[in-house]
Amino acid sequence: MAKKFLSGNEAFAYGIRLARPQVISAYPITPQTIVVEKLSEFVEDGSLKAEFIHVESEHSALSCAMGASSVGARAFTATSSQGLLYMAECLPYAAGGRFPIVMMDANRSTALPWNIYGDQRDSISQLDSGWIQAYAENAQEALDLALQSFYIAEHKSVSTPFMANLDGFVLTHTYEVVDVPSQEQADEFLPPFETENKMSFEQPKNLGFSAGPDSNFIFKYKEHTGILNAKKIIKEAESRFAEIFGRQYTGLTEGYRTDDAEYILITLGSISGLVRETVDKLRNEGKKVGLLRLRYLRPFPDEEIAAAVRNARAVAVLEKDISFGSEGTVYTNVNSALHKAGINIPSSDYIGGLGGKNISAGEIEEIYSELEQQKTGVYFIGIGGGQSGS
Amino acid sequence: MTEIIWHGRGGQGAFTAARLLGEAYSFNDGAYALAFPSFGPERRGAPIRAFTKLDTKPVGNRSEVKKADFSIFLDDTLYTDAALQELKEGGRILLNTRKRIDSPSVITVDADSIAEKYLGLPITNTILLGVLAAAGGVVSVEDICKAIELSMPERLSAKNTAAVRAAYEEVKA
Numbered sequence: 001m002a003k004k005f006l007s008g009n010e011a012f013a014y015g016i017r018l019a020r021p022q023v024i025s026a027y028p029i030t031p032q033t034i035v036v037e038k039l040s041e042f043v044e045d046g047s048l049k050a051e052f053i054h055v056e057s058e059h060s061a062l063s064c065a066m067g068a069s070s071v072g073a074r075a076f077t078a079t080s081s082q083g084l085l086y087m088a089e090c091l092p093y094a095a096g097g098r099f100p101i102v103m104m105d106a107n108r109s110t111a112l113p114w115n116i117y118g119d120q121r122d123s124i125s126q127l128d129s130g131w132i133q134a135y136a137e138n139a140q141e142a143l144d145l146a147l148q149s150f151y152i153a154e155h156k157s158v159s160t161p162f163m164a165n166l167d168g169f170v171l172t173h174t175y176e177v178v179d180v181p182s183q184e185q186a187d188e189f190l191p192p193f194e195t196e197n198k199m200s201f202e203q204p205k206n207l208g209f210s211a212g213p214d215s216n217f218i219f220k221y222k223e224h225t226g227i228l229n230a231k232k233i234i235k236e237a238e239s240r241f242a243e244i245f246g247r248q249y250t251g252l253t254e255g256y257r258t259d260d261a262e263y264i265l266i267t268l269g270s271i272s273g274l275v276r277e278t279v280d281k282l283r284n285e286g287k288k289v290g291l292l293r294l295r296y297l298r299p300f301p302d303e304e305i306a307a308a309v310r311n312a313r314a315v316a317v318l319e320k321d322i323s324f325g326s327e328g329t330v331y332t333n334v335n336s337a338l339h340k341a342g343i344n345i346p347s348s349d350y351i352g353g354l355g356g357k358n359i360s361a362g363e364i365e366e367i368y369s370e371l372e373q374q375k376t377g378v379y380f381i382g383i384g385g386g387q388s389g390s
Numbered sequence: 391m392t393e394i395i396w397h398g399r400g401g402q403g404a405f406t407a408a409r410l411l412g413e414a415y416s417f418n419d420g421a422y423a424l425a426f427p428s429f430g431p432e433r434r435g436a437p438i439r440a441f442t443k444l445d446t447k448p449v450g451n452r453s454e455v456k457k458a459d460f461s462i463f464l465d466d467t468l469y470t471d472a473a474l475q476e477l478k479e480g481g482r483i484l485l486n487t488r489k490r491i492d493s494p495s496v497i498t499v500d501a502d503s504i505a506e507k508y509l510g511l512p513i514t515n516t517i518l519l520g521v522l523a524a525a526g527g528v529v530s531v532e533d534i535c536k537a538i539e540l541s542m543p544e545r546l547s548a549k550n551t552a553a554v555r556a557a558y559e560e561v562k563a
Contacts, residue, residue: 003416005412117429171452175425176423177422177423273448274450274451276450277450277451358453361451
């Protein structure tokens, strides 16, 4: 292992190089550009033996990755924001075809107003496309996810494309200390991609066909069970990963001081670091608070959320997302998990960080203080209530 | 945690210095660092800021530094007395200038002259790293030089490390 000082984008690119993809097709877009540039440098200097295809659009980037995957190649692409939306037509296509492509998304706001900064509305708008969705907190986790993503996506029982999300700029462009594993370790963790779901002369198959109402329904059911199977395979990947690399991840969620917590804030992505520091500060003041970080949104961690908050007095969600006319989508999903588990405690939703707006330590403390008052409802941080029109 | 704000103009290398500092610090065992620029349009000549956070545990707060232990100015046209408001108690300003500033919180150095002599260019970002090594006890001049050697071709790193050492000696003297 080598300690390096890398940005989130660079760390992810190092992780992808270790995973030995055979085809990389991508179109650059801020703040994803550096991961694509870095990978093209790796291909150029011979340290990564892959076909690097600089396509003319994001729609083509994912189409190309599907073509590569359909002949049994390990394929990678990356995008962000408008680019993700432009390839949106291809997202359910890749999932329905059960092509285990890995894509990095640099989370960025969507236009209008035009904005290049980070929020999670781009990826969250695509939750129903059939892709696994993971959210990294820091550059180390980003690199590790790059490796784990192929293991999970390509597992026979899953066979589902994987979107690894990194918060634009605050994670993609921030430099931090990262352990870069050796290629030998990476090879031990991740064997070459093998699949029967491919086009070959030896075993000709018809892929990407149409299916009428009856069989289509079964395909969709199988797609759903495939992504649910990832719950088990994520754990399997993480324990193998821990054996080889010595870093243990915690599955779909990560609890921090939740065991005896009365008030729990649920969030995702890079803001979790600041929430964790705030939890420590408030704990020192005698407040029983905790953090539950969602590492995956698909498959959704229903059981894990219910188990973590069962003894809490109230929960809040902090998310960089809003489903206009409703509420934050993470909040909707969390409430569904609580309801299904029969947990009836006040819950509230805090929308923040849209268009890259900073979320401060003081604002997080304020959320915890409102949690203690068992407030409910939807709030835009710094603006206020988001439940009635004005 | 030690927090540093870098002030420069687009093209002067403020963010490169912020990153080199984080890398230099992270050579030590159990050392964690974050380095990032103020995110926004990047234009040559426009004022920019960059940040480095150094700690012995992982740094969770990715927000911009509001109060710094060291506020470093590569360009004295960006400096005003308001800069003192950006300091923690006991914090220091490191300022590249030929002017005299009468404040116990401000350390001045004529980095332009050092740059002229060693680099032949008015680029002072690495020189201010040498000044920080001399002023701070945050990071050693050896680690700064090692970070520079790792991130620049030898032709450039040799000149820059010589400039860093010269700045270090000048401030120490």
